[in-house]
Amino acid sequence: MGSSANQDNVASLATDFYSLLESFKETPFYHLLFEIFLVLTVLWLILFRKPRRIEKKLTEKEKQELIDEWQPEPLVPPVDANHPALNVRVLDGIVGKTIEIDGKKSLNFATFNFLNFVGNPRIADKAIQAVQKYGVGSCGPRGFYGTIDIHLELEERLAHFFNCEEGIIYSYGFSTVASIIPAYSKRNDILFVDEGVHYAIQKGVEASRSTVKWFRHNDISDLERLLAEQDIHDKKNPKKARTLRRFLIIEGLYMNYGDLCPLPRMVELKYQYKYRIFMDESVSFGTIGQTGRGVTEYYNIDRRKIDLISSSLEYSVGSIGGFAVGSSFVVDHQRLSAQGYCFSASLPPLLAAAAIEALNIMEEKDTTLCDTLMEKSKRLHRKLLDIKGYLIVGEDISPLKHLRLTNSQNTVARLEEIVEFAQTRGITITVARYLNDEHHLPEPSIRLILNVEMTDEELEFLCTVLQEARVKVTV
Amino acid sequence: MSNYQTNKPGDDNNRTSDHRNREEFEETPTWAAVVTVLGYAILSALGWLRDFLRHIGLEEKRTAHDPNPKDFVPLYQSYECFYTRNLYTRIRDVFNQPIASVAGAKVHVMERVSDDYNWTFKFSGKKIPSINLGSYNYLGFAENQGPCSEQAIKSIETYAVTTCSTRHELGHQRYVKELESLMAEYLNVEDCIAFGMGFATNALNIPTLAGKGDLILSDKLNHVSLILGARLSGATIRTFNHNDMKDLEAHLRKAIISGQPRTCRPWKKILIIVEGVYSMEGSLCKLPEIIELKKKYKAYLYVDEAHSIGAIGSRGRGVVDYWKVDPNDIEIHMGTFTKSFGSAGGYIAGKKNIIDYIRVSSHSACYSSSMSAPIVQQIISALSIIMGRDGTNDGQKRIQQLACNVRYFRRQLVDMGFIVYGNNNSPVVPVMLFMPAKIAAVNREMLKRDCAVVTVGFPATLLTESRVRFCISAGHTKEMLDHALKAMDEVGHLVSLRYSKKNPHHRWVELDHADYDKEYTS
Numbered sequence: 001m002g003s004s005a006n007q008d009n010v011a012s013l014a015t016d017f018y019s020l021l022e023s024f025k026e027t028p029f030y031h032l033l034f035e036i037f038l039v040l041t042v043l044w045l046i047l048f049r050k051p052r053r054i055e056k057k058l059t060e061k062e063k064q065e066l067i068d069e070w071q072p073e074p075l076v077p078p079v080d081a082n083h084p085a086l087n088v089r090v091l092d093g094i095v096g097k098t099i100e101i102d103g104k105k106s107l108n109f110a111t112f113n114f115l116n117f118v119g120n121p122r123i124a125d126k127a128i129q130a131v132q133k134y135g136v137g138s139c140g141p142r143g144f145y146g147t148i149d150i151h152l153e154l155e156e157r158l159a160h161f162f163n164c165e166e167g168i169i170y171s172y173g174f175s176t177v178a179s180i181i182p183a184y185s186k187r188n189d190i191l192f193v194d195e196g197v198h199y200a201i202q203k204g205v206e207a208s209r210s211t212v213k214w215f216r217h218n219d220i221s222d223l224e225r226l227l228a229e230q231d232i233h234d235k236k237n238p239k240k241a242r243t244l245r246r247f248l249i250i251e252g253l254y255m256n257y258g259d260l261c262p263l264p265r266m267v268e269l270k271y272q273y274k275y276r277i278f279m280d281e282s283v284s285f286g287t288i289g290q291t292g293r294g295v296t297e298y299y300n301i302d303r304r305k306i307d308l309i310s311s312s313l314e315y316s317v318g319s320i321g322g323f324a325v326g327s328s329f330v331v332d333h334q335r336l337s338a339q340g341y342c343f344s345a346s347l348p349p350l351l352a353a354a355a356i357e358a359l360n361i362m363e364e365k366d367t368t369l370c371d372t373l374m375e376k377s378k379r380l381h382r383k384l385l386d387i388k389g390y391l392i393v394g395e396d397i398s399p400l401k402h403l404r405l406t407n408s409q410n411t412v413a414r415l416e417e418i419v420e421f422a423q424t425r426g427i428t429i430t431v432a433r434y435l436n437d438e439h440h441l442p443e444p445s446i447r448l449i450l451n452v453e454m455t456d457e458e459l460e461f462l463c464t465v466l467q468e469a470r471v472k473v474t475v
Numbered sequence: 476m477s478n479y480q481t482n483k484p485g486d487d488n489n490r491t492s493d494h495r496n497r498e499e500f501e502e503t504p505t506w507a508a509v510v511t512v513l514g515y516a517i518l519s520a521l522g523w524l525r526d527f528l529r530h531i532g533l534e535e536k537r538t539a540h541d542p543n544p545k546d547f548v549p550l551y552q553s554y555e556c557f558y559t560r561n562l563y564t565r566i567r568d569v570f571n572q573p574i575a576s577v578a579g580a581k582v583h584v585m586e587r588v589s590d591d592y593n594w595t596f597k598f599s600g601k602k603i604p605s606i607n608l609g610s611y612n613y614l615g616f617a618e619n620q621g622p623c624s625e626q627a628i629k630s631i632e633t634y635a636v637t638t639c640s641t642r643h644e645l646g647h648q649r650y651v652k653e654l655e656s657l658m659a660e661y662l663n664v665e666d667c668i669a670f671g672m673g674f675a676t677n678a679l680n681i682p683t684l685a686g687k688g689d690l691i692l693s694d695k696l697n698h699v700s701l702i703l704g705a706r707l708s709g710a711t712i713r714t715f716n717h718n719d720m721k722d723l724e725a726h727l728r729k730a731i732i733s734g735q736p737r738t739c740r741p742w743k744k745i746l747i748i749v750e751g752v753y754s755m756e757g758s759l760c761k762l763p764e765i766i767e768l769k770k771k772y773k774a775y776l777y778v779d780e781a782h783s784i785g786a787i788g789s790r791g792r793g794v795v796d797y798w799k800v801d802p803n804d805i806e807i808h809m810g811t812f813t814k815s816f817g818s819a820g821g822y823i824a825g826k827k828n829i830i831d832y833i834r835v836s837s838h839s840a841c842y843s844s845s846m847s848a849p850i851v852q853q854i855i856s857a858l859s860i861i862m863g864r865d866g867t868n869d870g871q872k873r874i875q876q877l878a879c880n881v882r883y884f885r886r887q888l889v890d891m892g893f894i895v896y897g898n899n900n901s902p903v904v905p906v907m908l909f910m911p912a913k914i915a916a917v918n919r920e921m922l923k924r925d926c927a928v929v930t931v932g933f934p935a936t937l938l939t940e941s942r943v944r945f946c947i948s949a950g951h952t953k954e955m956l957d958h959a960l961k962a963m964d965e966v967g968h969l970v971s972l973r974y975s976k977k978n979p980h981h982r983w984v985e986l987d988h989a990d991y992d993k994e995y996t997s
Contacts, residue, residue, distance in 0.1 A: 063732050067772065070731045072744040075684065075775050075806055076832035085835045088647040095638040095645070111640040119635040127636050127849070128628050135619040136627050136853040137818040139578040139610040144929045146610070147573040149585060171819065172672035174679070174843045184550065199842050203679075207707060245548050274547050304542055314844040320637055320671060329539035333551065335571070336559060343699045344674035345611075345813040350627075350849060354636045433643040435841050447644075 084416075084433075094119040097453050099428050106423060107458055109448050110430040114287050114399050115362070115369055116453040117318030123357045130353035138346045142335075146346035154352045155323070157359050162293060164303060164325040168334050171347040173312035176322025177280050178204040179340030180310055181249065183333060184278075185210045189245040192226060192275065194218065195440040198255045201280060202439050205249065214439070217257065220265050223248075227273045246275035252284035252295035252309075256432070256442045258394020258401050260288070263295055267305050276307040286316025287399050292362055292370040319355040321347045373399055373452040376459070380450055383463045389470040393445065399452075402432065402445035403466070409474070412444045418469040419446065425465045495797065498758050498898045503939060504974055507909045511939045514911050515562075522561030526553075537594045558934075562911070567593040569918035569930060575602050577619045580950030582607040584927050605922065606955045608945045609929035613786035613902050614873045615950030616817030616857045622865065623817065623856040627849040634848035642840045650851045657858050658822055662792060663802050666831070667824035669854075670839045671846045673781060673811030674700045676821030679838040681748075682708040684777070684807070688743040690730050692723065692774070694760070696753050701779060705748065711735070717756070720764045723747070727772040745774040751783030751794040751810075755936055755944065757897020757905050759787070762798045766805070777807040785815025786902045791861050791874045797900070818853040820846055877902060877949040879995045880956060884947055887960050892973035892980030896942070904945040906963075907974060908932075914941050916970050924962035957985055 024032070058066075079086070093100045096119040099108040117123055130150065140146030151169060158167035170176040181204035185191055189210040193201070196217035205212055213230070215222040234241035248270070250261045261279070270277055281294045289297030294311075296303045303309070308326040313319040324331060334341055362369060374397045381396040384403070391410075393402040404410045415431045422429050432447040528534040538560065541550060568587060576583040583602040589595060616623060630650065638648060651669060659667040670676045681704030685691055689710040693701060696717045705712045713730070715722040727745065734741050747769060749760040760778070769776045780793040788796030793810065795802050802808065808824040823833060834840055861870035881902050888895050894907040908917060914930045921928045921943075932941035945959075964983035967973055973980040986994075 058732065063728070067728065067731050070741055070773065072742070072773050072775070075744065075746075076829050079828065079831045079835050081831075083835050085643050085840065086831055088642065089645065090652065091638070091645070091648050093633070094635045095640065095648075096635065099645075110645050111638060113639045118637060118639055124631050124635060127631050131624050131627050131631070131849065132619055133577070135577040135579070135617050135624060135817060136849060137578075137617060137813055137816070139612045139617045139813065139817060143570050144609050145572060145574055145578060145582065145584070145607065145927060147571050148578075149573055149575045152573060172675050172843065174839065175672060175675050178678075199838065203707065203838065207703065242548060243552075245550065271544070276543070276547070276550070307543070314637065315639060318635075318637055318639060320844055320847050327539065327542050329541050330550065332539060336563070339699055339703060340674055344672060345811075345819060348819050348847075348850060350631075351636065351847060428645070430640075430644040433641070433841055435836060435838065 097451050101423070101428065104426070106426040106428045107454075107462070108428050108451065109462060110428050112283075112315040112400075112449055113318065113451055114316045114373060114449065115292075115318070115358075116451050117316070117358050117361070120318070120358075120361070122361065123318060123354045126353045126357040127350040130350040134349035136350065137348055140346065141344060142341060142346050148346070148349050148352070150349045150352045150356070151346060154356050154359075157356055158323050159325055161359055161363070162303060162309065162325045164309075164331075165328040166331040167323055167325040168331050168338075168341065169313075169347055169352070170322040170324075170338075170340055171320075171344055172340065173282070173314040173320070173322040174200045174203075175340035175344070176312065176324065177201050177282075177310045178207060179338040180308065180324055180334060181205055181247075181278065182208040182339070183337040184330075185245060185247055189247070190230065190275075191247050191249055192223060193249045194251070194254075194261070196254050196257050196442070197249060197251055197280070198282075199435065199438060201249060201251070217254070217440075218259060218261060220262055220269075223266075224269065227269060227275075231273065246273070248275050248277045250277070250279050252279055252281040253288055253395075253398055253400065255283050255400065256402075256434075258398045260284075260295060260298070260395055260398070263299050263301060267301060270305070277305075278308045278310065279306050280310050282310075282312040282315055282322075283400055285311040286362065287370060287373055288397065290367045290371055292316070313351070313355050317355050317358040319351045319358065321351060321355070369452060373450070376452065376454065377401075377450055379456070380459050380462075383459060384448075384466070387463055387467050387470065389474065390466065399450040401448045401450075402442075403448055404443060404445045405470075405473075410444055414473055415444055415446050417473050418466070421469040421472055422465050425468070427462055427465045495900070496759075496761065496898070500756075500758075500896050501894045501975060501977055503907070503909065504976065507974060508939045511909045511911065511941075515933075515938065518562055518565075518911065522557060525561060526557070537591070564593050566911075566915035568596070569915050572927070574927075577617055578607060578610040578612060579617045579619075580607055580612070580615060580948050580952075580955060581605065582610065582927055584922065603922065603925065605925045605927040606951070606959055607927050607948070608959060609927050610948075611782070611814035611946055612817065612948040612950060613782075613815045613877055613946070614791070614817075614857070614861070615876075615948050616815070616853075616860075617950075618817070622860070623853050626856045627852045630848040630852035636849070637847050638845055640845065641842055642845045648845065648848070648851075650848060650855070651846055654846075654851050654855055654858075655822075657855060659824055661858055661862060662795070662808055662824050664808060664824045665827040667822055668830050668833055668837070668840070669812075669820055669822045669846060669851070670837075671820050671843060671850075672839075673813055673819075673821035675839055675843070676809060676811070676823060677701050677779065678704045678707065680809075680823060680833060681705055681777075682838070683833060683836045684708070685710040685744070685746050688735065688740075690742045690745045691748060692726055692730075692745065693748045694718070694750065694753075696756060697748060697750060698754070698779065698781070701748055701750075710746070717753075718758060718761055720761060720768065723765070724768055724772075727768060727774060731772060745772070746777055747774050748777045748779070751778055751780035752787060752898075752901050752903060754782050754903055755905065755931070755942070757895075757901040757903040757944075759783070759794060759797070759898045759901060762794050762800055766800055770804070775806045776804070777809065778805050780808065780810035781821075782814055782903060784810040785861065785874075786877060787900065789874070791815070791870070812850075812854045816854045816857040818850050818857070820850060820854070873949040877947065880947045880949065880951050883953070883991070883995050884945065884956055884960070887956075887983065887986075888963065889975075889978050890981055891960075891964060891967065891983055892975045892978050893963075893967060894974045902947045904947060905942040906945070906972070908941045908943055908972060909939055909974070911941060913970055913972070917943050917966055917972070920966045920969060921962055924958075924965065926959050926962045953988070953991060961985075 155167040185208040286292040310324040313321040391404040586601040587596040677700035685708040784793040
């Protein structure tokens with residue numbers, strides 16, 4: 001029975017097929033062609049057609065509409081009228097050990113006047129003599145008659161002071177290190193930078209476009225980890241590694257933290273991992289070391305092991321500008337490659353004269369100035385530790401200290417209240433100011449700066465006022 | 476070959492086809508370009524030969540040695556220093572020449588001698604008194620005597636040399652406030668902020684004005700500080716051909732229509748950066764046309780008046796004064812105090828809300844030492860003189876003297892047959908040399924004739940466009956200019972500098988005082 005049903009099915013299928021073939025034979029030729037064409041088109045559409053991007057060809061009218069519709073943002077966002085930068089104190093007179101604000105005198109613990117050279121009569125005399133000889137401005141960049149004999153003298157003196165081969169001066173402290181780093185480190189070079197470096201160094205690092213590896217502030221083990229990682233990377237591609245320059249960018253005494261860099265260990269690592277050290281001694285020049293020759297003197301390290309020492313003339317020396325010292329091999333390159341040197345007007349001669357006289361005084365006083373400063377810093381540190389409610393950040397020998405409030409009360413507003421209170425009592429201090437786009441924004445703090453001429457009584461008075469302020473603010 | 480536009484008669488815009496826009500950039504003669512390139516090729520070939528000789532030890536290596544062990548990665552790649560070793564050192568004596576006096580109309584250049592072909596120098600002790608045609612002293616304020624220096628000295632006694640503090644923290648002295656309000660009045664704008672260094676004013680403030688998602692349209696010949704500032708800002712930078720308004724408009728249109736690359740999002744804002752006077756070309760920016768474009772396309776304008784403030788314009792107020800445009804049409808007026816005021820530093824001026832924002836967020840205001848008292852006092856004194864506040868008309872006299880000197884000097888040079896670039900009224904006068912050897916020859920020969928000039932070549936200019944750049948000062952007298960013209964005439968004959976095809980070649984003949992007064996001082 002089943003087989004006959006099957007047979008029937010097959011037979012009916014065959015009949016159907018046969019009749020289909022017959023019908024094909026009967027349709028006209030053009031109809032067949034058309035059908036084949038349709039089938040082929042469908043096949044092509046399914047298999048071969050890719051989605052085409054619609055090309056934007058705008059008409060003139062559309063272009064004009066786009067132009068008319070476009071609205072730019074305002075050039076600058078609105079600014080809070082109460083921002084502290086818009087309501088800065090206006091000063092009168094010389095900003096030396098004492099300062100006059102709104103007619104009242106107060107002790108100055110806020111400016112970087114470590115060696116009290118501001119207002120020094122010898123320096124003022126030399127500056128006046130320079131004006132009488134050279135006028136005020138230098139009227140040109142170093143390459144075009146802006147090099148004055150007094151610049152050459154200052155460079156020689158600085159090189160001599162640091163016992164290095166050559167020195168070079170810049171007309172602005174910020175531009176010094178910000179021009180130096182890009183002059184040596186280019187794209188693809190590697191920079192190992194401490195997170196706690198100040199803003200000018202951060203800008204120099206940014207301008208260089210190099211690969212930057214940040215390590216935790218003063219954390220040698222973190223640095224060693226990064227160096228070891230880089231070493232492994234180098235071993236994979238030794239040919240490329242031989243063309244990549246490496247630099248370690250650190251500060252001698254950190255402006256944002258008041259602590260010293262662990263230089264001896266960093267010099268050891270230098271010879272192990274083959275990088276060059278660029279150290280910025282803006283704060284430690286004139287303040288650290290027995291004769292003020294910086295961190296290398298303090299640790300008793302041969303200065304030739306540091307490839308380049310850059311610093312500022314705007315702190316201890318009491319002038320304006322910056323400089324770098326090192327071997328001729330390193331320093332001479334900047335004369336053609338550092339943008340802040342080649343394309344900027346040179347330092348006004350009166351400021352160079354002031355710097356030379358300041359160096360004279362430092363050399364005459366030899367150890368008495370900086371040793372005294374370090375001693376007083378230690379004493380101040382001990383006194384500050386006795387005050388409850390403050391966290392003192394910085395080395396004991398550092399004349400630059402950061403004060404923070406304890407118990408999670410450390411905010412800018414509270415610190416400002418302390419500053420205001422201190423001002424009413426005759427002490428001028430300041431909250432450390434930073435821009436928001438710092439790479440590693442330090443915590444809010446009061447930056448306290450010690451002037452070498454401050455007496456013990458004055459330091460006591462400072463501590464008393466800080467204590468009272470703390471109590472007042474907590475209440 | 477020069478590809479600048481010269482102003483042809485019948486140009487579209489009436490305002491800029493008047494005498495104020497007369498600028499000439501005569502094309503480089505073909506033979507001069509060929510010889511120049513050949514010259515550099517020969518120098519490079521010799522350089523390679525010398526490098527090879529040094530490598531194999533036949534010639535002494537005179538560059539300094541790296542004190543680090545040999546297995547350190549070299550600090551400089553050999554090719555980076557090729558130019559310094561083999562081209563620059565040959566003529567190193569004409570650059571960085573030290574002076575031993577005030578950089579006024581006359582200057583004492585310290586003579587240097589070298590025994591080893593410029594690798595090292597020694598001072599002979601001799602000072603050469605020369606006419607200073609190289610320093611930026613447009614209004615002649617580089618003086619060591621007179622009211623400006625006296626007041627600067629007084630300010631040292633009153634305020635000391637520095638404050639050792641930044642502006643945000645403590646260092647806001649009264650004299651800085653006085654300077655800023657005086658400068659704002661001078662420029663006829665709402666507010667102004669001053670900084671200690673002109674280079675840093677650009678490099679550290681452009682990043683606060685522009686950022687990611689913004690477009691900066693910068694002239695091809697802008698100064699390095701503007702380029703650095705634009706790069707640090709993170710904005711997209713596009714350059715347009717020098718002073719080419721059609722190219723600028725094309726860029727503006729394309730930017731607004733196409734939006735940002737890849738994402739096609741609209742730009743947040745567009746900032747056009749130009750200079751008032753371009754220091755290597757002597758050309759002025761076409762300010763009225765730029766302002767028109769800027770208004771049409773809703774862009775913002777930043778004008779760097781480093782070389783034009785004080786030196787251009789009937790009242791010395793820069794290109795804004797020269798073109799008689801409304802200062803409020805320009806968002807950012809920037810300039811420096813180094814050139815016309817005989818001091819140091821820079822400023823940015825504009826509407827109060829913009830300046831307030833810069834006060835709050837500028838890198839310079841927050842981290843740099845505030846300006847030194849004598850520097851500020853010099854600027855205040857110079858401004859008072861220029862504005863006539865000191866009760867004399869010394870300021871106006873200086874401005875007129877400068878304009879007169881510029882016209883005279885330029886005219887005489889052009890009549891001699893030299894190719895002189897730039898606007899007829901620009902105090903920067905570049906005269907083309909083309910060949911690299913002439914950079915040294917002209918400088919040395921002019922110094923022998925007691926004229927201190929500045930000669931520049933590659934890479935500060937294009938390869939084939941070396942030039943000698945004169946900076947005219949109000950402090951130059953007719954006698955000084957005549958001395959310089961005579962020297963230039965002799966040197967031009969000696970070194971063959973008369974390239975101009977447009978102007979016939981003459982030897983210089985001194986113009987007597989009567990004719991000079993009639994033509995130039997009336």
